[in-house]
Amino acid sequence: MGSIKDLKEYAKNNNIPIMQEDGIEFLEKYIKENNIKSILEIGSAIGYSAIRMAKVDKNIKITTVERDENRYNEAVKNIELFKLNNQIDIILKDALEIEIKDKFDLIFIDAAKAQSIKFFEKFQENLNENGTIITDNLNFHGLTKNPDNIESKNLRALVKKINRYREYLKQNENFKTEFIETGDGISISKRIKGNV
Ligand code: SAH
Numbered sequence: 001m002g003s004i005k006d007l008k009e010y011a012k013n014n015n016i017p018i019m020q021e022d023g024i025e026f027l028e029k030y031i032k033e034n035n036i037k038s039i040l041e042i043g044s045a046i047g048y049s050a051i052r053m054a055k056v057d058k059n060i061k062i063t064t065v066e067r068d069e070n071r072y073n074e075a076v077k078n079i080e081l082f083k084l085n086n087q088i089d090i091i092l093k094d095a096l097e098i099e100i101k102d103k104f105d106l107i108f109i110d111a112a113k114a115q116s117i118k119f120f121e122k123f124q125e126n127l128n129e130n131g132t133i134i135t136d137n138l139n140f141h142g143l144t145k146n147p148d149n150i151e152s153k154n155l156r157a158l159v160k161k162i163n164r165y166r167e168y169l170k171q172n173e174n175f176k177t178e179f180i181e182t183g184d185g186i187s188i189s190k191r192i193k194g195n196v
């Protein structure tokens with residue numbers, strides 16, 4: 001136990017939606033190239049993405065938030081297995097109810113997809129001046145391209161909320177957002193200097 005491969009296998013067997021390989025590789029590269037040293041992650045699940053991000057550089061510090069107790073417990077165990085307790089702080093709480101004072105170079109939103117606007121609005125207060133907010137699952141398995149063809153009403157509503165988030169990002173004048181077609185679709189929102 002204690003390899004990235006094991007984590008991936010556990011996630012697959014237990015239907016835990018961890019980042020896809022090309023998405024996480026993109027994120028690792030972004031962290032390296034932009035010299036990111038502090039990260040706030042919303043949605044830890046079993047700690048997989050936090051562990052991969054922490055392994056980019058031993059000077060990176062991550063705070064990650066998870067509301068599901070079982071997943072939180074798995075994540076705590078995994079962070080210990082990888083001996084990354086000194087780099088990763090995990091908090092068991094609903095991110096919308098948490099008060100965090102610290103500022104971060106990167107905020108990574110990967111939690112409830114219908115609430116991305118709320119997470120973005122709340123946690124932009126925790127972003128350093130030149131910081132970036134990255135969000136995962138902007139394509140939602142390709143469904144965001146044709147929401148009207150979705151039969152399930154709940155799923156259609158969710159996919160429409162993701163598209164509303166895309167619009168919100170495009171119109172947000174305080175950030176410049178790029179949409180990257182890697183993994184399940186990622187947005188990169190860089191704060192425009194002097195705004196907020
Ligand atoms: N980032 C992880 C995957 C996260 S899956 C990885 O790639 O390895 C999304 C997780 O967000 C789920 O475990 C879910 O329980 C959690 N989540 C959803 N809404 C949340 C909220 N409001 N606060 C905290 N965690 C939340």
Ligand code: MG
Nearest residue numbers: 019110136137
């Ligand atoms: Mg995701």
